[in-house]
Amino acid sequence: VKEVIRNMKIILLGAPGAGKGTVAKLLTEYDGSVQISTGDILRAAVKEGTELGREAKGYMDRGDLVPDALIMRMMETRLQQPDCANGFILDGFPRTIPQAEALKKLLEKLNIRLNFVVNLEVPRDVILDRLTTRRTCSNPDCQEIYNIKSNPPLPDGRCKKCGSPTIQRDDETEEAILNRLETYNEKTAPLIGFYEREGLLKTFSSVSSAETVEAVKKALKEC
Numbered sequence: 680v681k682e683v684i685r686n687m688k689i690i691l692l693g694a695p696g697a698g699k700g701t702v703a704k705l706l707t708e709y710d711g712s713v714q715i716s717t718g719d720i721l722r723a724a725v726k727e728g729t730e731l732g733r734e735a736k737g738y739m740d741r742g743d744l745v746p747d748a749l750i751m752r753m754m755e756t757r758l759q760q761p762d763c764a765n766g767f768i769l770d771g772f773p774r775t776i777p778q779a780e781a782l783k784k785l786l787e788k789l790n791i792r793l794n795f796v797v798n799l800e801v802p803r804d805v806i807l808d809r810l811t812t813r814r815t816c817s818n819p820d821c822q823e824i825y826n827i828k829s830n831p832p833l834p835d836g837r838c839k840k841c842g843s844p845t846i847q848r849d850d851e852t853e854e855a856i857l858n859r860l861e862t863y864n865e866k867t868a869p870l871i872g873f874y875e876r877e878g879l880l881k882t883f884s885s886v887s888s889a890e891t892v893e894a895v896k897k898a899l900k901e902c
């Protein structure tokens with residue numbers, strides 16, 4: 680029987696391809712908390728053609744960040760939905776200092792305390808390799824993440840879980856990947872110092888997802 684950690688409230692911080700989505704999925708399977716990926720919410724909005732999706736698409740395809748105001752409006756609503764009461768893992772949010780400051784105020788208002796912020800560390804050459812070899816299930820209800828080298832889908836490219844075709848994302852061109860990494864260094868990496876000053880930062884190697892998840896679980900039990 681798995682030992683269950685209830686109600687975790689954590690942020691996953693890391694460069695594109697650091698493994699945030701992969702680690703978040705493994706953690707939610709473990710404790711029943713909800714994964715909130717701003718990237719997934721935005722990609723679903725683009726697919727559905729909502730106003731948010733139409734506004735976000737250009738930024739996303741280039742590998743630029745979507746404006747803070749749009750993200751904050753979306754996340755204020757999301758964090759007040761009832762499923763968040765069982766715990767949540769924020770994957771890809773916050774991404775800028777203004778988002779982190781706005782989130783801090785929002786959590787204070789909602790009387791929510793974070794366990795800590797997980798900073799996933801991976802060497803840059805590993806990241807570039809991972810992003811060019813990632814495949815994602817095209818079914819919006821599944822979105823299983825694969826890697827043609829380390830965790831391939833079925834031989835004909837279909838998802839092992841639901842049988843839908845797997846695809847490369849629109850922001851997985853070499854140009855967009857390089858821009859996403861630059862944007863990360865400029866806008867998101869300063870959050871490491873921000874959360875260090877808040878006394879919330881814990882850094883984990885993200886070379887093996889299974890080992891990362893075990894280390895995060897251990898830290899949760901100790902906090």
Ligand code: AP5
Pocket residue numbers: 693694695696697698699700701702717718719721738739740742743744745746747750770771772773774778809810812813814824825826827829830850859885886887888889
């Ligand atoms: P988002 O979807 O958040 O993309 P990202 O941060 O670039 O992160 P990725 O999803 O690319 O990587 P990941 O760290 O989740 O890695 P994964 O687990 O898939 O955002 C997309 C866009 O949306 C942004 O560019 C922006 O425009 C917009 N956006 C989103 N949030 C925003 C915000 N808050 N503010 C403004 N704009 C926002 O792993 C990658 C690959 O590596 C996979 O193939 C996986 O199988 C493989 N892999 C992972 N771990 C391992 C391992 N340990 N060993 C071997 N392979 C591994």
